[in-house]
Structures are given as C-alpha cells and as structure tokens.
Amino acid sequence: MSEPQKNVIGENIELCGSDPITGYHRDGCCNTDNYDRGSHTVCAVVTDEFLEFSKSRGNDLITPIPELGFNGLVHGDSWCLCADRWLEAYQNNKAPYVKIKSTNIKALEKIDLDSLKEFALDIS
Numbered sequence: 001m002s003e004p005q006k007n008v009i010g011e012n013i014e015l016c017g018s019d020p021i022t023g024y025h026r027d028g029c030c031n032t033d034n035y036d037r038g039s040h041t042v043c044a045v046v047t048d049e050f051l052e053f054s055k056s057r058g059n060d061l062i063t064p065i066p067e068l069g070f071n072g073l074v075h076g077d078s079w080c081l082c083a084d085r086w087l088e089a090y091q092n093n094k095a096p097y098v099k100i101k102s103t104n105i106k107a108l109e110k111i112d113l114d115s116l117k118e119f120a121l122d123i124s
Contacts, residue, residue: 005031006105008113009123016043016102017078020071030080030104038082039110043102045121048075053094054085078102083110090115097121 004012018028024040025031032041044050051062051073061079064072073079078099087110089095100120107116117123 040080041104041107042086043099044096050096
C-alpha cells in the first residue's frame with residue numbers, strides 16, 4: 001500500500017494492534033482492499049461478552065488455531081473486526097469498544113459514525 005488509508009475521521013489510520021498482530025493484511029492496521037470481502041475495518045478492543053457473542057454466531061475468535069499462527073483472542077485484545085460483525089453485536093447490545101483513530105473510513109459504508117463514537121476509547 002503506497003499511501004496510508006484514512007480513518008473514520010479523515011486522518012491517516014493508526015495502528016490497531018500488534019500483539020496479537022491484526023488486520024486483513026496482518027500489518028497491525030485495519031487496512032482493506034477489494035479482496036477483503038469481510039471488510040475487516042473496525043478496530044475493536046474485544047470483551048469476553050463480545051467474544052462469546054461472536055462465537056455464538058459462528059465466528060470463534062477464542063479458540064487457538066496454531067497452524068495459522070492464531071493464539072485466540074482474550075478480553076482487552078485489539079482486533080480488526082468485520083464491519084457487519086461489529087454492527088450485529090451493536091444491534092444486540094454486545095458491541096466491543098472501538099479505537100476510532102484506527103478504524104478504517106470504509107467502515108462507514110456499513111456503520112454510522114455516531115454509533116462508533118458511542119463506543120470510542122480514543123476520542124471524547
């Protein structure tokens with residue numbers, strides 16, 4: 001990627017998480033491209049409640065998959081979530097917190113900014 005992608009407030013996107021390394025491109029950022037059909041654009045700080053909700057919906061982010069280098073997520077990890085999954089969690093009162101400055105502007109194609117701001121950790 002040549003130039004930095006933008007976040008939901010129009011600035012250069014910031015690092016979401018490096019331990020574990022996240023992002024569709026595993027670059028630590030919620031960068032996206034036309035191949036990212038899941039739109040992994042929301043930088044979330046996951047909670048146990050969200051992880052259980054996601055698992056109940058068929059997306060188990062808790063169980064390690066060593067062959068893919070995935071150790072499983074725990075409460076407090078930062079992770080680039082699919083915009084649809086975050087929105088589904090939001091609609092079911094299970095949404096995790098969000099790092100606005102690390103959330104890709106593409107997330108706004110599915111989620112309105114005010115909803116994201118309700119859960120923002122890095123802006124007031």
